[in-house]
Amino acid sequence: MAVDSEQPGDVGPWRRVLIGALVVLAVIFIVIMVVNEAIIPPLIVFALVFAGLAYAVARWGKKRWVLIVATVLAALALISNVPFIVEDLTHPETAFSFIPTVISVLAAVVAVIAGLGAIFGFAPSLARPLGGAAVAAALVVVVVSGFATAGVDDAEAQPDDVTVLAEGVEYPETLAAPAGTVGFFLDNQDLIRHTFVIEGHDVKEELPGSSTKRVEVTLEPGEYTYICDVAGHERMEGVLTVS
Ligand SMILES: [Cu+2]
Incomplete structure (x- = not known):
């Protein structure tokens, strides 16, 4: 030894x-x-x-x-x-x-x-x-x-907002909104961060863990894909129908 x-x-x-x-x-x-x-x-x-x-x-x-x-x-x-x-x-x-x-x-x-x-x-x-x-x-x-x-501030939902819930590293599969200026109320119920990205559109919002945020977007009628682009969150994806 x-x-x-x-x-x-x-x-x-x-x-x-x-x-x-x-x-x-x-x-x-x-x-x-x-x-x-x-x-x-x-x-x-x-x-x-x-x-x-x-x-x-x-x-x-x-x-x-x-x-x-x-x-x-x-x-x-x-x-x-x-x-x-x-x-x-x-x-x-x-x-x-x-x-x-x-x-x-x-x-x-x-x-x-x-x-x-x-x-x-x-x-x-x-x-x-x-x-x-x-x-x-x-x-x-x-x-x-x-x-x-x-220090992260929460947002308040407005009456006609489309609520987007991020929970369990999932987004809703579908959302619907009228054409024109739409308010999205982004509600991240997870502890971890997510993003809200509308593909082909200039929208990319950072969503800190357990926070809410509001964003207004002007959209033409059509179908849009929204995702979270955090690495490993590929299953966070859905289709937004604007009519
Ligand atoms: Cu995510």
Whole structure:
């Protein structure tokens, strides 16, 4: 035991930070599913993989290949989620989208750095400050996003408005409106953000989580498709008939 527990260039602190980051990743993928109110198979796989990797690093973390697998998979998780990450990061006013996304990015970045630190034997004294900085950054993000979310103003529906309900990451399949200037009352009942886009028309409204918004649009008679263009929300689509 004493023979192999202290290697030249002790990687213990980096391994501990790596394990912590992998656990955070596993948990955050579950959180993202919960706030999306949906079973998202790739996220279940990610969660299981990162929980397994955390265990593997704790158990066999002296084996270099275990560290390499954990580091590469953390990097891949980061890269494969870029389309979701970029959009969410520009919308701090939806805390339930923004905070889990930022935390997942921080955890993945920390996992990659800590993994490299353990593999290549970076100075162990740097490991704890890295973990601490990530936790501090996460706390700042929670506070900033919490204030931004609380500051979102709701709208009030007008008598002739067409109500568009976003609920359970679904839009109504059909809507009807008279030609001319139509008021749309956009009601996002979900915790996460959506958009209201009328295709072929100059309408794109951002809908923060649990908020309402009103928009007036002048429409010619015809059929229009409305969607939410948030990545992964392709099923949020319906047809608006204007007559
Ligand atoms: Cu959406």
